[in-house]
Amino acid sequence: MMFKSFIAVLAAASAVVAGPVTRATLDVWDPKITNPTAGQVWAIGNKQLVAWDLNSIPSSEYNKTGMLLLGYIANDSENLDIKHPLATGFSIGDGNVTVTVPEVQERDNYVVALLGDSGNISPQFSIITAPVPSTLSDSDQ
Ligand SMILES: *[C@@H]1O[C@H](CO)[C@@H](O)[C@H](O)[C@H]1NC(C)=O
Ligand SMILES: *[C@@H]1O[C@H](CO)[C@@H](O)[C@H](O)[C@H]1NC(C)=O
Ligand SMILES: *[C@@H]1O[C@H](CO)[C@@H](O)[C@H](O)[C@H]1NC(C)=O
Numbered sequence: 108m109m110f111k112s113f114i115a116v117l118a119a120a121s122a123v124v125a126g127p128v129t130r131a132t133l134d135v136w137d138p139k140i141t142n143p144t145a146g147q148v149w150a151i152g153n154k155q156l157v158a159w160d161l162n163s164i165p166s167s168e169y170n171k172t173g174m175l176l177l178g179y180i181a182n183d184s185e186n187l188d189i190k191h192p193l194a195t196g197f198s199i200g201d202g203n204v205t206v207t208v209p210e211v212q213e214r215d216n217y218v219v220a221l222l223g224d225s226g227n228i229s230p231q232f233s234i235i236t237a238p239v240p241s242t243l244s245d246s247d248q
Contacts, residue, residue, distance in 0.1 A: 138199070138227050139163040140219065145230035149208045149217075150237035157193070157219055157229070158203035168223055169200025176220045177209065180231055187220055199223045208234060 139160040149155050157175055175194040178187035193206040211217075215233040 138221050138223070140221055140227060140229040142203075143219065143229050143232040145232065147232040149232060149234045151208050151210050151234060152237050153208050154205050155208055156203055156205055157221070159221055159227075161200065161202045164199060164223075166200075169198060171199050171223050173197055173199045173204075174222045175204060175206065176222065177211070178218050178220055178228070179214050180216045180218060185218060185220060185228055193219060 140157065141160050142156055142158040143149070161169070172195075174192050175197075176187045176189060177191070177193050178185040180186070191209065193209070194204045197204045211234055213233070213235050216231045217234050218228045218231055220228045
């Protein structure tokens with residue numbers, strides 16, 4: 108699967124940067140993404156919270172920098188958009204990060220992937236074009 112091989116590449120890359128890596132530092136942890144939940148709907152341009160369960164991650168990982176990618180499930184792949192991360196430079200120990208929903212095609216099979224030393228993906232959710240707020244009249248614009 109594309110996602111697994113991407114993780115392997117990341118692990119290999121960080122091994123190169125960090126020098127010898129002990130087996131323990133590569134122990135797999137499985138950050139459980141608690142938001143978005145399955146079937147949630149995000150509108151383009153809105154801010155959305157992505158949160159993960161810190162109990163599923165060893166505290167030794169909390170200071171590590173995470174990266175959040177958007178992808179969608181199709182053809183047995185997560186199709187992660189590596190070139191346009193939703194968020195970078197946050198700490199895994201933050202437990203959440205707020206993102207702005209990018210201008211992407213509408214789909215009902217989006218996922219987010221939280222990457223640190225390992226990674227995990229969320230349940231599938233939707234992104235839609237933001238509905239025009241009904242309270243906004245032409246004169247307001
Ligand atoms: C994380 O970093 C802070 C300050 O940078 C330090 O006090 C703390 O001990 C670190 N925690 C871990 C688990 O490494
Ligand atoms: C899935 O694979 C088929 C055949 O290779 C291709 O035509 C289609 O565009 C792919 N769909 C997505 C969403 O990548
Ligand atoms: C997000 O994380 C911060 C700490 O980094 C915490 O104070 C806050 O309660 C969290 N918010 C949610 C909605 O989980």
